[in-house]
Amino acid sequence: MKIKATLDRIPGGMMVVPLLIAAVLNTFAPDLLRIGNFTEALFVNGSSTLIALFLLCTGAQINVRSFGVSVGKGATLLATKWAVGAIFGLVAYMFAGDNGLWFGLAPIAIIAAMTNSNGGLFVALVGQYGSKEDRAAYSLLALNDGPFLTMVALSVFGAMGFVDGMFSFVSFISVLLPILVGMVLGNLDEEMRDFFDKGSSMLIPFFAFALGMGIDFRAIVEGGLSGIILGILTVFVTGSAGYFVFKALKWNPIVGAAEGSTAGNAVATPAAIAAANVSFAAFTDIATVQVAASTVTTAILLPLYVGFLVKRLEKKGYTFDQGNMTKVDV
Incomplete structure (x- = not known):
């Protein structure tokens, strides 16, 4: 059976498919895997x-020795992506309804989806x-993988009074420390970076399945359409922002647009945020589903855009020759 090949053909398949399978199991047979010991520890509570x-x-893949133009481009993309996602998240918090949602979208899902990007899609x-x-700029973009930039935005909003308090320093460090440990190891030894790179890919379907075991299928039905809308916003808003910023700086604007996606690992961000601040726990399920839907939507829509x-x-009159965009004189 070509299981991996099949999952690879599905946008975000390695993350989304296990998550949805587990969510179906949790909805219709919630006690099937809750039998204790290693089975429950891995598939339910892990x-x-x-x-x-x-x-x-992931932290081990961040190369602190990258400099020059590539770093400048990577930093510009990183800042643009974060600023747009944070602004949309702030608007969502300001105008959220009594249920804590803005047009059906969880603000934490907006920030997680719009500040994170699919590195594989960007590189492709x-x-x-x-x-x-342009391709080397990706080494800096690894910083938007995971919950770090989402936590930064939420901490700012906490100081502004839009969320229930700021994260405590200890809680913030407890989530950030694994990234820092990996970053140190990866930069001290290239072989350790390669070693951890293999592990990051393998872990995705397992934590996706465990996350899915905390989701009721009704939340998927509720969050599916809004998650697709979130994906459309991510492509056209963050992708267009990157395009015009790069165009203004006289860089290849297509590179800026290539950041308009949501990575599969962003699905884990709401759970990580809830671990740092329990006040977000009530929105973890719907936010997780919306981010998952955004992942699939952006993977399909961004290449078309x-x-x-x-x-x-x-x-x-522009041409793309071996990755270099040039204007042809007519």
Whole structure:
């Protein structure tokens, strides 16, 4: 059976499919895997430990020795993506209804989805339309993997009075520390970075399944359409913001647009945030589902949007030769 090949053909499949399977099991047969010992520890209660290990593996991929133009481009993308997601999240908190949602969207889901990006999709798109410097910018973009930037935004909103208090320093460090440990190990030893890189991919379906065992299927039905809307917003708002910022800086704007996605690992962010601040626990289920729907939506829609932008530029006389965008004199 070609299980992995099948999952790879589905956008975000390695994350979304196990999560949805577990959610169905939890809805219709909630006690099937709740039989104690290793089975329950891994498949039901293991999400926190598995996410922590995943964050450590992700941290090991952050290369602090990257400098130059690539870092400048990566930092610009990182800042643009975070600013847009944070602003939308702030608006959502300001105008949320009595149920804590804004047009059916959980503010924490908006921030998690819009500040995070699919690194694999970015590399694939930039590999086709960007230069080596553009591709190297990804080393800095690893910072938006996981809950760190979402926590930064929520901490700012806490200081402004829009969320229930700021995170305590200890809670913040307890979530951040696995990333820092991985970052130190990965930068001290390239072989350790390669070792942890293999682990990060393997852990995704396992913590996704454990997260799914905490979701009722009714939450998927409730959050599905709004999650698709969140994905559309992520592509057209954050992707367009990156496009115009890069265009203003006279860089290849397609590279900026390539950040308009939501990564599969962002599905774990609401749970990580709830671990740091219990006041977000009530929104974990619906936020997780909405981020998962955004992951699939952006994986399908972003390449189409980038293709449209490329065609638009080509009609204006630009060409993409070996990743370099140049204007053809007519």
